Amino acid sequence: MIEYVFLLLGVILMITGSIGVLRFPDVYTRLHASTKCDTGGAMSILIALTIVAEAPMLIKVKFLILAFLIAMINPMIAHAIARGAHKSGVEPEGIIDIYARDGF
Numbered sequence: 184m185i186e187y188v189f190l191l192l193g194v195i196l197m198i199t200g201s202i203g204v205l206r207f208p209d210v211y212t213r214l215h216a217s218t219k220c221d222t223g224g225a226m227s228i229l230i231a232l233t234i235v236a237e238a239p240m241l242i243k244v245k246f247l248i249l250a251f252l253i254a255m256i257n258p259m260i261a262h263a264i265a266r267g268a269h270k271s272g273v274e275p276e277g278i279i280d281i282y283a284r285d286g287f
Contacts, residue, residue, distance in 0.1 A: 189234070193223070200223075203219075204217050
């Protein structure tokens with residue numbers, strides 16, 4: 184029963200993240216949506232597979248290792264992409280430049 188909860192949570196996170204990637208205006212907010220989608224959704228689905236799989240224990244351990252690696256690597260990759268976009272001069276959309284307005 185709990186595996187269905189994890190699977191449903193993973194599917195909901197994947198769908199909302201996909202909608203966010205399509206709807207958000209700039210690279211930073213789209214990257215945020217896709218990172219949450221990948222990390223939370225994939226991890227939830229992998230945990231559900233670990234619970235429901237009638238496989239040897241080695242396969243279940245591989246699922247958990249994969250979920251751990253996704254949790255560690257995905258935020259670092261998103262940070263690297265955002266940093267590259269920032270260094271390339273990509274500006275966030277819809278943000279008022281406070282420093283230019285105040286004369287700094």
